[in-house]
Amino acid sequence: MKDYKGTREAFTMALMELAEQDPRYVMVCPDSLKAMRATEFAERFPERYIEVGIAEQNAMAVCTGLASCGLIPFVASYCGFLTMRACEQLRTFVAYPNMNVRIIGINGGLYGGEREGVTHQFFEDLGIVRSIPGITVETPADESQVYKAIKATALLEGPVYIRCGSGREPVVFDRSEPYEFGKLHVVREYGEDAVLFASGFLMNRAIAAADQLAQEGIKVTMCDVHTLKPLDTAHTSELLSRCGAAVTVEDHNIIGGLGSAIAETAASYCPTPVERVGLLDIFPSSGEAEALTDYYGMSVENIKAAVRKAVSRK
Amino acid sequence: MNELKVKELFQIAQGLRLDVVKMVHDAGDGHPGPALSIADVITTLYYNEMRIDPAKPLWEDRDRLILSKGHACPILYATLGRLGYFSVDEFDGLRDLGRILQGHPVFGKTPGVDMTSGSLGNGLSIGAGMAIAAKYNKKDYYTYVILGDGEIQEGIVWEAAMCAKKFKLDNLIAFVDLNGWQSGGTTDEVSGVTPIYEKWEAFGWYCQSVDGHDYAQISDAIANAKAQSGRPSMIVANCIKGKGLSYMENDNAWHKGVPTDEQLAIAYRELGGAV
Incomplete structure (x- = not known):
């Protein structure tokens, strides 16, 4: 992948670069590969693309199993399905045992869900993850910030939730703009x-x-x-x-x-x-x-x- | 399995059962019936089957066990303590503030507990993740998961069933503790979970049915499971809830309950009093 356009491609590019360097990075998908614009990851790393079907709770708990054995799984899908459908797995089996799982929630907000309606518009995810002890929460604004958020948190201990968009969000920041984790x-x-x-x-x-x-x-x-x-x-x-x-x-x-x-x-x-x-x-x-x-x-x-x-x- | 081994495992299991009853009695809280139901499965696994080293609880090549029906944890704690993962002095702190034997198993707090459990239904997915990781990391360990027949009413269990089949997880061996009871009554009264064996078979698992209190049958079933290639294994263990204590067997009041001093004394008599 040479470049990215939109937050989802930015995610895939960052993940692919991490995966090139470190065999511990894998991706777990509840039938979200295409939605994540991550087909190229699956082609490049077929053994690291773990497709579990439309089953977010299972996807989250599988991540726990993988992480407990030393891998660093990214589970990526629509943010509401990950934070609501799989909320308990996220809380009790990812956050409580402090597993190194990266949760990438796309289509956050009205901007992300827009024409799909309330079933796909998620405006509670940050409240949910923020109230669970031990989860780092990143809210990047655009594609370059998504890329930087993934890189900046790649080696953090414990779970990280990164709220991503839909690809529609405007580009705000120049790619040279600094992004310092944990700072305003x-x-x-x-x-x-x-x-x-x-x-x-x-x-x-x-x-x-x-x-x-x-x-x-x-x-x-x-x-x-x-x-x-x-x-x-x-x-x-x-x-x-x-x-x-x-x-x-x-x-x-x-x-x-x-x-x-x-x-x-x-x-x-x-x-x-x-x-x-x-x-x-x-x-x-x-x-x-x-x-x-x-x-x-x-x-x-x-x-x-x-x-x-x-x-x-x- | 020879008779000597059977006798040895029986004596170990009786001792662990007594530990459970004493632990729950002393704590004044806990689930003794579900714990005794799987005492013989747990004993066979830890004392005859699993590749473990109590001195190295996080050894990366160890076999893993997830007690998905986590409320049965006193039997797991008794086993881990007796094996030397931690001091048996911890037995008097079950469910107590600041102690290592929490109300339900917690990964990272109790040496030897391979994963947190207690919220029903989640262990099989986590076990599938461990088994996928084994294949990815080219490790030959096995992952064991113990489920309850009430627990498998949770939907995520069947998500995990499909997932394990898809990934051909022949390094994943699960048990269902088929004792016919759950918190609110018999499994048939409360749910439509039966038939159980046929469900797992339909989901593409290699299925076996054993007497869950027969060490040789359990051991043989594990050997058969390990001989399978390309599919996960389900061992349906026909168990008796509260097995081993006359007043507890098949009495669902002991799903959660605390033995009195007199009942503890009976347990000492019936279980050999070797503690």
Whole structure:
């Protein structure tokens, strides 16, 4: 594989490079090979492509068996099927025994599931995995961040959940942009009227909102939170303290994901008004990704309005 | 298997049964009936079949055993303790805060426990993963999984059944403890799980039916399973829940229950009192 386009191809390229270097990396698929754009991996490493059929619970538990024997399995499929259908296997048999399993959940958020409808739109996955002890959670925003997230966590001890997209998500970051595991990534530093935290596939909107607000006289510091757990609480608290108002932006329910993580940090370390942009705890419709995220309150205008409200609460 | 060996295994199993009853009595909590049901299968495996080294519980070439019906763990703990994986002094801490013998088996906390279990249905998939890893790593160890006849009502068991068949896991040998009981009553009252042997056969497994308290039959079945090529093995072990104690056999009240001091004294008499 010479290059990648989209988050799923980025996953496959990163995995293939890891597999070239280390025979411990294998891939477990619950009939998700094509969805993962990973056919090339199966052709290149047929003995490391473990296809278990449409059976996510089995896929997750097979990973436990493989990992307990020294392998490092990647299990990859739609994020809701892995975090909900196979939730107990993930919690009790991957996380509890601290197995080196990499869980790659694609089609996260409304952006990922869009026209498929609620059965394929997953906006609870981060809340689920974040509440399980011992799981590292990465929320890359685009293809190059997926590639870097997989590489950055490849040798971590214990399970890692990486939320990936659908291939529709816009490319936001230049490939030369740094990606430091476990750290906040400051993207804009216009000022300290508020701090804007964003993760995942709405990153472009958060950046646009920060840019437009600067033109309109509201100067924010805007951060990409690509490691949701463990959250960089030191830097987060410092920004909350310095700016005195915060907004979170994510393609996820406002309960359980980035909004919760920042609000928990604020409550524990630095009480600060926090406005959360995301899905407002309802089941959405199917629809085209851009229109859908606009409709459900995640537009650039919604983000700007949330910043103004947060600032007004200082 | 010669008569001497049978006698030796019987004496070991009786001692382990007494350990179980004493452990549950002292803890005031636990599942003695399910533990006694599989005492002879476990004894045959650990004392006659498995390639293990209690001094090296994580030896990568060891045979693995997953007690998928994890609530029966006192018999596993008794076995591992008596084999020397840890001190038998730990027996008095079953289910206690901070002790190594947790309420259900925990990988990493109890030396010799090859995988966490207790939430029913998951052990066969994990065993399949271990068996796939053996083939990938070119290792010749066997993976054993012990399932309950209640447990196999869980859907994931049949996902694992298909998976093991697909990967031709002739290094995976599973047992179903067929005692006919589960928490809420007989397996037929509670579910539609029977017939069991035919189900596994239909899923492409090499199936055998044995008396789960006959060491020679269990051992022969394992030898037959190892002789198979290209398919996983299921040994349906016909067992008696609570086997070995007059007041416990086939009385489902002992699915979970605590022997009184008097019942413990009876256990000493009936099981030889060798502890």
